[in-house]
Amino acid sequence: MLRISLITVSYAVLVGLAPPAAGQQRVERRLTVGERTPIRVHNLTGSTTVRGWAHDSVVLTGTLPAGATLYFGGSAGGVKGGVELADPADTMPAHLELRVPRGARVWIKSASGDITVEGVSGGLDVYTVSGRVSVRGAAAELTAESMDGAVTVEAGRWARVKTASGAIAVTGGEDVGVATVTGAVTYAADAFRRARLESVSGDLTFRGAVPRGSRLELESHGGQVTVEVPAALSAEIAITTFQGEVHNAFGSQSLRPLPDQRGRALEFTAGTGGADLIVRTFKGDVRLLRASAKTTR
Amino acid sequence: MSDCERIGVLLDDYLSGTLRAGDRTEVERHLEACPTCAREAETLRRLLADARALPRSIAPPRDLWRGIDARLEEERPARSGRRFIRVRPRLLAAAAVVLVAVTAAVAVQLARPPAQAPLAGGPAVTAPRYAAVAADYAAAVRELEASFVQRYDRLPPETRAVVSRNLAVIDTAIAEARAALAAAGPNPDLETLLWASYRAKLDLLGRATKL
Numbered sequence: 001m002l003r004i005s006l007i008t009v010s011y012a013v014l015v016g017l018a019p020p021a022a023g024q025q026r027v028e029r030r031l032t033v034g035e036r037t038p039i040r041v042h043n044l045t046g047s048t049t050v051r052g053w054a055h056d057s058v059v060l061t062g063t064l065p066a067g068a069t070l071y072f073g074g075s076a077g078g079v080k081g082g083v084e085l086a087d088p089a090d091t092m093p094a095h096l097e098l099r100v101p102r103g104a105r106v107w108i109k110s111a112s113g114d115i116t117v118e119g120v121s122g123g124l125d126v127y128t129v130s131g132r133v134s135v136r137g138a139a140a141e142l143t144a145e146s147m148d149g150a151v152t153v154e155a156g157r158w159a160r161v162k163t164a165s166g167a168i169a170v171t172g173g174e175d176v177g178v179a180t181v182t183g184a185v186t187y188a189a190d191a192f193r194r195a196r197l198e199s200v201s202g203d204l205t206f207r208g209a210v211p212r213g214s215r216l217e218l219e220s221h222g223g224q225v226t227v228e229v230p231a232a233l234s235a236e237i238a239i240t241t242f243q244g245e246v247h248n249a250f251g252s253q254s255l256r257p258l259p260d261q262r263g264r265a266l267e268f269t270a271g272t273g274g275a276d277l278i279v280r281t282f283k284g285d286v287r288l289l290r291a292s293a294k295t296t297r
Numbered sequence: 298m299s300d301c302e303r304i305g306v307l308l309d310d311y312l313s314g315t316l317r318a319g320d321r322t323e324v325e326r327h328l329e330a331c332p333t334c335a336r337e338a339e340t341l342r343r344l345l346a347d348a349r350a351l352p353r354s355i356a357p358p359r360d361l362w363r364g365i366d367a368r369l370e371e372e373r374p375a376r377s378g379r380r381f382i383r384v385r386p387r388l389l390a391a392a393a394v395v396l397v398a399v400t401a402a403v404a405v406q407l408a409r410p411p412a413q414a415p416l417a418g419g420p421a422v423t424a425p426r427y428a429a430v431a432a433d434y435a436a437a438v439r440e441l442e443a444s445f446v447q448r449y450d451r452l453p454p455e456t457r458a459v460v461s462r463n464l465a466v467i468d469t470a471i472a473e474a475r476a477a478l479a480a481a482g483p484n485p486d487l488e489t490l491l492w493a494s495y496r497a498k499l500d501l502l503g504r505a506t507k508l
């Protein structure tokens with residue numbers, strides 16, 4: 001395999017299929033790497049798209065604003081690519097698109113740029129400030145953060161997603177952690193092992209099934225918590241709130257006060273138990289809803 | 298852009314006294330009518346005031362973290378029956394410290410095995426430890442706030458607005474949880490919520506600091 005000989009090929013092709021806009025430069029770089037090579041991409045503006053493919057090579061194409069410089073290099077031990085803007089305050093967008101080995105571990109950092117990843121199964125760390133993040137195709141390990149942009153993720157085995165105010169939508173995964181301050185969170189899954197959603201004021205919504213042996217926790221200070229699950233739910237349910245109200249479609253039980261002004265709790269077993277569903281809020285309302293057959297995944 | 302977003306972008310210049318008269322009047326009117334923006338202005342005012350008293354460099358709050366970590370460790374056996382998934386303060390501490398240096402953060406993110414990352418809610422801490430842990434968190438927050446303030450001028454106005462708005466929401470949550478705890482006494486669930494808000498604040502400050 002080439003990845004042992006570390007043959008690296010790097011060249012620029014300044015021709016393109018379509019002419020770049022005035023002042024823009026079109027770039028292309030190629031490099032032979034290993035199946036699991038770590039790849040780091042740094043592109044502060046515009047967009048970065050990464051697609052996994054079944055080849056041991058990295059191909060980077062893109063358009064850069066005038067004056068910006070592309071740096072790109074590395075070996076099977078690691079690849080780095082990125083855009084250096086002529087002026088750090090420059091917000092002219094650079095658009096990068098990379099093909100990488102599917103099993104690669106990819107790290108992407110942006111500021112205002114959007115990040116899109118498809119079909120990378122190795123590992124993924126994506127970070128942007130105000131851009132959107134979209135991940136399709138279940139990376140085994142995924143960390144995604146945006147301060148303000150929306151994050152949409154198909155989780156693989158392990159996923160952690162974080163925003164300040166950006167909305168978060170996660171599907172699937174086995175071990176999933178989601179945290180936001182004010183963003184709205186939705187998590188849809190039916191085969192996870194453990195999942196934890198938390199917010200300060202953002203609403204939290206879970207849709208799907210709670211598998212036997214799993215643990216689902218939703219915790220918010222002031223956000224509304226909605227759990228929409230099939231009527232066949234089988235879990236130990238523990239809801240605690242201080243000032244919130246609880247709507248429970250799974251029985252006639254209602255909140256009872258805890259001793260010593262410790263808030264109010266609703267605890268019961270749905271079906272035969274066998275999983276943990278834990279909800280904790282300070283003042284957010286809690287809704288435990290039966291999914292209609294249509295919306296059940 | 299909503300009114301609040303518009304005002305959020307202007308707040309910084311407003312508080313620095315560099316806003317044009319017309320805009321200043323608009324901001325003042327809005328602050329009188331909008332408690333959310335008024336709180337945000339208050340948070341900003343405090344951050345800007347702190348900035349004037351800052352040293353040029355700040356060591357990461359390692360010792361504080363050790364304190365928090367040790368106290369939480371002491372509490373664990375007592376609460377084993379509740380099966381809360383526990384936060385790993387040491388890792389959180391490592392993360393908070395690492396966030397200050399982007400290059401280090403990159404290395405850690407790439408190298409980190411998933412099993413080590415904190416998923417968890419905080420361990421609830423019972424009565425006598427509460428005040429000490431709360432004080433440690435507050436101190437850690439202050440340290441990161443100081444680092445954040447140093448970098449504040451370099452952030453784009455939109456980012457400042459986002460960070461300030463979210464900090465204001467967190468501060469309100471912390472104040473509410475603390476007030477409830479003060480009224481009700483020791484309460485593991487409430488403490489869990491309070492630690493979560495503190496962690497949210499540390500995390501947001503940490504991220505804002507590495508921008």
Ligand SMILES: [Zn+2]
Pocket residue numbers: 300301304327331332333334335
């Ligand atoms: Zn407002």
